Amino acid sequence: MLRNLWLTFAQAITVGLAALFILATLRPEWLPRQLAPQAPETAAVSPSPAPAVPVAAPKANGEILSYADAAQRATPAVVNIFTTKEVRLPRNHPLFNDPLFRRFFGDQPQQQQRQQSSSLGSGVIVSADGLILTNHHVVESADDIEVLLADGRRSRAKVVGGDPETDLAVLRIELTGLPAIDFGSETESRIGDVVLAIGNPFGVGQTVTMGIVSALGRNQLGINTFENFIQTDAAINPGNSGGALVDTRGRLLGINTAIYSRSGGSMGIGFAIPSSTARQVMDQIVTSGAVTRGYIGVEPQDITPELAEAFKLPRRDGAIIAGVMRGGPADRAGVKVGDILVDVAGKQVDNTTEMLNVIAQLPPGTTASFRFLRDGAPLELAIVIGKRPQPARRKE
Numbered sequence: 001m002l003r004n005l006w007l008t009f010a011q012a013i014t015v016g017l018a019a020l021f022i023l024a025t026l027r028p029e030w031l032p033r034q035l036a037p038q039a040p041e042t043a044a045v046s047p048s049p050a051p052a053v054p055v056a057a058p059k060a061n062g063e064i065l066s067y068a069d070a071a072q073r074a075t076p077a078v079v080n081i082f083t084t085k086e087v088r089l090p091r092n093h094p095l096f097n098d099p100l101f102r103r104f105f106g107d108q109p110q111q112q113q114r115q116q117s118s119s120l121g122s123g124v125i126v127s128a129d130g131l132i133l134t135n136h137h138v139v140e141s142a143d144d145i146e147v148l149l150a151d152g153r154r155s156r157a158k159v160v161g162g163d164p165e166t167d168l169a170v171l172r173i174e175l176t177g178l179p180a181i182d183f184g185s186e187t188e189s190r191i192g193d194v195v196l197a198i199g200n201p202f203g204v205g206q207t208v209t210m211g212i213v214s215a216l217g218r219n220q221l222g223i224n225t226f227e228n229f230i231q232t233d234a235a236i237n238p239g240n241s242g243g244a245l246v247d248t249r250g251r252l253l254g255i256n257t258a259i260y261s262r263s264g265g266s267m268g269i270g271f272a273i274p275s276s277t278a279r280q281v282m283d284q285i286v287t288s289g290a291v292t293r294g295y296i297g298v299e300p301q302d303i304t305p306e307l308a309e310a311f312k313l314p315r316r317d318g319a320i321i322a323g324v325m326r327g328g329p330a331d332r333a334g335v336k337v338g339d340i341l342v343d344v345a346g347k348q349v350d351n352t353t354e355m356l357n358v359i360a361q362l363p364p365g366t367t368a369s370f371r372f373l374r375d376g377a378p379l380e381l382a383i384v385i386g387k388r389p390q391p392a393r394r395k396e
Contacts, residue, residue, distance in 0.1 A: 070196055071208050073250030076150045077125040077181035078243055080200040081134055081157070081171075083142035084118050122199035122243030123147065123171060124252060126282065128180045132171040133278055134242030135257050136162040139169050147173050150206055161285035164391050165225035165293075166273060167257050168281045181244060184251030186230055186274040189213050197234035197256055197270070199243025209235040211268075218271060219353040220302075223258050225391075226357060229271040230254045236270035245272040254278070294362035295388035296370075297328020298335060300352040314376045318342040319355045321372075333383040336374070343371035360388065 121138030125131070132147065139145055145157040155173040162169035189195075193213045201207050211234025218229040232245060236259050245254040254272030284291045300319040301307075308316045321339045324331050341349050344358045345368040362368050364387040372379045 067194070067196060067210060067248060070246060070248050070250040071198070074181055074196070074244055074246045074252075075198055075206060075208065076179035078150065078198045078206060079123045079125060079132060080148040080206065081121045081123045081132075081138055081242060082118065082146045082148065083120070083139055084144040085142050120200060120203050120239050121241045122239065122256070124242070124244045124255065125149075125178050125180050126183075126252070128178050130173045130175060130178060131160070131282070131286070132157065132173065133255055133282060134169050134171060135255065136164050136167045136169040138242045139171065140164070145171065147171070149175075149178075161289050161291075163281050163285065163291045165291075166277060166281055167224050168255065168273060168278055170282050170285045181246075182249075182251045183275050183279060184247050184249070184253045186216065186253050186276060189216065189230070189247070189253060191215060194248050195230075195232055195234055195253060196246050196248075197232065197236050197240060197243065197272075198246065199236070199240035199256060201235070201237035201239045203239055211235070211270075214269070220351065221271070223271065226277075226360060227353060228274055228277060228357070229257075230274055232270050232272065233268040234270060235268075240270075252278075290390065292364060293360035293388040294364055294385040296330040296333075296335075296359060296383050297325035297386065298330045299323030299325075300341070300355055302351050303340070313340065314373060315340065315342070317350045318373070319349055319352045329383050329386040333370075333381045335370075335372070335381060335383070338374070339379070340373040341370060342373060343369075345369060359385070364388075 119138070121134060123132040123134035123138070126133050139159055139162070142159075145159070147155050147157045149155075153175060155175050157171040157173045160170040160172050191213050195211060195213055197209045197211065199207065211232045213230060214233050215231035218231045219227040221227055221229065223229075230245065230253060234245070236243075236256050240256050241258075243256045244252055245256055247253050252275045254274050255278050256270065256272045258271045260267060260269035260271075281291055299322045301322040303313060303316050303318060303320050305316060307313065307320070313320070318340045321330075321335060321337055321341065324335055324337055341355060343349060344355065345362065347354075347358050349355045349358065362385045364385050367382050367384050370381050370383050372381065
């Protein structure tokens, strides 16, 4: 009798434990809290939502998660520029044939046939005393320039000077507490580095776009006389001109100046003037009101493979002299048409762009050594550097 009771009890305990195990595994929420399986003591804290990535620590496992720090440092120094100028309307403009216009204004003389033309661009505050770098074409011939800061303040701006050959201009505003951007160095940049473009595209307001450095030292694009562009795929659109191209520390790498586009919008090919060039031009403009460059008075031409083959030239690098200005520095030194310039002051010349850049950096009045090839024979001439004439102002 006792044996039967013990067997029955043992079977009941076994069935109960089996049922408890099944419930604990498949439906633990059905069990009382005391019987529910407990997590280890180290994990007993109730879970909470994952914290947002802090701006101050944008890296995780070496990967950058945010560029907020760079944008926060740079955007206060980027301004919107609004320009207005009066343009003359031709006599055959439809406005003058409008009967309503002629009723109120009559036949206006030529000097009164004007209308306001407005445009917009961007600029970068580079000093706390109010100096702003922008593109020359943004403020060229403007009668009135207004600057809108990121903090909402507005100010009239005056043109300190401009350099159309690099498409740079310097403005000044009279405000206090201005946030100046820090200069970076494009020489430290590498293809593939992340960059941010900041400006006012299409007038929608200050905008930050991201891309990479696509190329360095781009030239022979026909955009400016002196070219040494940073190429980027960061979106640059109309209105971005004069804005900042910055690195991931928020330092100025370049002034956005042009895009390659078939539609008028960004196609991933934008160009910025390097910060080193911008600083050199700015320093000269602030000091003397204009940029002074070296000049020898020649018309250079690149040596193409076709040209080298047709004229049986001894080399395909260098710059061939296609014209010499009469009475100019090169003419006085004995340079002749057909000479091939291969070296200026110890610096090799591979094309006309390099030639212009090297000569432009030579101080006027100094004497420099120029090495040519004439009829296949080397020739060295000493040329007294002249002052490059200022480009004629475009007529409106």
